[in-house]
Amino acid sequence: MVSRRKEHEAYLNKVLSNSLTSENPSKETMQKGKKSSSSFYNDLKNGLLKKYENTKFEDFPNTNICENQYGETLKIVSKEKTDFNLESNSDSVTCDLKIIKGIGQSTEEKLKKSGYNNIQSLLNHAKYSSKAENVLSNIETDNFKDKINYIKENSSNKNNLLKCACDIPRENFKFMDIETLGLSNVPIILIGMAEINKKEIITTQYLLRDKNEEPALIYEFLNQLNEDDVFVTFNGKSFDVPFILNRANYYRINFPDELINYDLMYYARNFWKDTLPDCKLQTIEKEIFNIERINDVPGNFIPNYWETFHENNNIGPLIPIIEHNNLDVVNLAKFLNYMYNKTCSL
Known part of the structure; x- marks a missing residue:
């Protein structure tokens, strides 16, 4: 398939360059002419019909x-x-404290200034320890579908879903x-x-x-x-x-x-x-x-x-x-x- 792709790139370049009026068109001019020319695609189609006239996919x-x-x-x-x-990054999701209900942007900033840089560190926090434990029990799992579905339901940051892709x-x-x-x-x-x-x-x-x-x-x-x-x-x-x-x-x-x-x-x-x-x-x-x-x-x-x-x-x-x-x-x-x-x- 890769070698066939290169063959068609050369063939289509030839068709395109022949369909434009410029004697030596730039690549940019060729692309612009291609996009605006319905006749090019008709010429291309007819050329392909001729090129593959006696060829079957099974060949x-x-x-x-x-x-x-x-x-x-x-x-x-x-x-x-x-x-x-996708290299594993186990801390990337747990650094978002806002996954815990009740923690917004300003609260997260205050907690991080106090040294609570991830959800694990909140296990020692007087107010958020039980919530942190519950969150970790849901995201520290071997079942990637459970983790992703939990993040989807409990995190407003869509990038957290992308970070779970390594799992x-x-x-x-x-x-x-x-x-x-x-x-x-x-x-x-x-x-x-x-x-x-x-x-x-x-x-x-x-x-x-x-x-x-x-x-x-x-x-x-x-x-x-x-x-x-x-x-x-x-x-x-x-x-x-x-x-x-x-x-x-x-x-x-x-x-x-x-x-x-x-x-x-x-x-x-x-x-x-x-x-x-x-x-x-x-x-x-x-x-x-x-x-x-x-x-x-x-x-x-x-x-x-x-x-x-x-x-x-x-x-x-x-x-x-x-x-x-x-x-x-x-x-x-x-x-x-x-x-x-x-x-x-x-």
């Missing part, structure tokens, strides 16, 4: 058909190296993103999910080849989850997860009990709302991580690209969409790692 390695009680769906697996690592086993993170044919009540055409396995991040994508395959796609994705998994998304709390739930309900497929969902969009807004033009996924990629996509197909073109693929039985128009989704889920792991370290250093 690529690590691509196979999954069959379940609802039918068939296509699964694409890719791997790459990762340095994902989650790496294999339980599910970095997830979907592509759809619209904003509501339409089929999901692609679900991407990345997982950490030692020094690798493994991405599994479930692709819709025909609309009647959607229940098989949804079932196959949900069947890979367990009750201790944790979604990591970007706007997934408002869009991706409810969308999957709605489509699963439509086909009467059981959706697992509500899983913990780290929606990184909310943390991004806290970090960068005053310093970035906006907090969109690709803005953060470019401005914070120096990642700039050159082969990205905007969401409003995705339905047309999928319909063209389906009508022509030609995989070409789906290639940049698959690459887009793959980058989304892989980059979520980088974002979580960065945001966690940033939060723990505050």
Whole structure:
């Protein structure tokens, strides 16, 4: 998948440079022209149709058909190296005395001036000792779900939830993103999910080849989850997860009990709302991580690209969409790692 991505970057750069009038356009000019030119995406689509005219998904390695009680769906697996690592910081949450009911900002400041720097130290405080003991009994637990749910209910500081991420086993993170044919009540055409396995991040994508395959796609994705998994998304709390739930309900497929969902969009807004033009996924990629996509197909073109693929039985128009989704889920792991370290250093 990584080598294929590089191939398409070179190909799409060539298409873009040929579609602009400037003889030697700058990278910035190319991107601006791309974003404002619907004809570019039509030319790109036609070029992809030609390039992949006699190619099937099954021709690529690590691509196979999954069959379940609802039918068939296509699964694409890719791997790459990762340095994902959330180093444990056991004191980071307990330094917030405001988790204890009755302690606000001013009281916390007074207590810290008196030497009470964490909740453990309040075990010796005349007024707050019993409350401190109760809080510690709830957050000093081996069950990360209990700890996270307690922090969610008792802490107004959302960063405390992010600090708890180090308690989650790496294999339980599910970095997830979907592509759809619209904003509501339409089929999901692609679900991407990345997982950490030692020094690798493994991405599994479930692709819709025909609309009647959607229940098989949804079932196959949900069947890979367990009750201790944790979604990591970007706007997934408002869009991706409810969308999957709605489509699963439509086909009467059981959706697992509500899983913990780290929606990184909310943390991004806290970090960068005053310093970035906006907090969109690709803005953060470019401005914070120096990642700039050159082969990205905007969401409003995705339905047309999928319909063209389906009508022509030609995989070409789906290639940049698959690459887009793959980058989304892989980059979520980088974002979580960065945001966690940033939060723990505050």
